[in-house]
Amino acid sequence: MGRKRAGRKMPKPKPELCPKAVVKMADELRAEFHKDIEDARIAYVFVPKGLAKHGRVSLGSAKKESDAHRLVSGVNFIVRLSLDKWNSFTLEQQRAVLDHELCHCAAKYDDKTAERVGWKVRGHDLEEFGEVIERHGLYLPDRKAFVENAARQLEMKFKLARKHKKAG
Numbered sequence: 001m002g003r004k005r006a007g008r009k010m011p012k013p014k015p016e017l018c019p020k021a022v023v024k025m026a027d028e029l030r031a032e033f034h035k036d037i038e039d040a041r042i043a044y045v046f047v048p049k050g051l052a053k054h055g056r057v058s059l060g061s062a063k064k065e066s067d068a069h070r071l072v073s074g075v076n077f078i079v080r081l082s083l084d085k086w087n088s089f090t091l092e093q094q095r096a097v098l099d100h101e102l103c104h105c106a107a108k109y110d111d112k113t114a115e116r117v118g119w120k121v122r123g124h125d126l127e128e129f130g131e132v133i134e135r136h137g138l139y140l141p142d143r144k145a146f147v148e149n150a151a152r153q154l155e156m157k158f159k160l161a162r163k164h165k166k167a168g
């Protein structure tokens with residue numbers, strides 16, 4: 001009782017820096033879609049396992065370094081990717097997850113001068129429950145815009161599939 005089990009304990013897997021291929025993928029995404037954080041210093045870290053949050057396993061996270069930490073690390077943001085999830089994804093899914101985390105990283109501008117004054121973490125465009133949409137429909141403009149965008153994606157995919165079918 002309360003005694004440690006005999007035998008050697010497996011060392012706990014530790015976070016590690018992501019390999020160059022991941023950094024390259026992120027750099028490409030930043031150059032194409034994230035101009036506002038193009039010169040931010042971002043560290044990419046693999047954590048062994050995605051942590052459960054609200055009963056859901058996290059695919060990754062993005063955090064801004066505090067001013068004190070930045071003095072030591074020289075880094076503005078840390079993007080963490082859950083290695084177990086990452087390894088189960090296709091290349092396209094990996095790109096999307098990385099793009100998602102980069103969306104959380106944003107520049108902070110002065111309201112009056114519009115000058116950049118630092119960095120901030122951006123929240124999601126939409127947080128919602130599927131069952132609320134089921135019960136109440138797209139009850140606010142942001143819900144509507146989000147779903148319409150998704151519907152356009154589906155339509156595009158559908159058209160593309162039909163075109164391929166015709167061509168083939």
Ligand SMILES: [Zn+2]
Pocket residue numbers: 100101104124
């Ligand atoms: Zn997110």
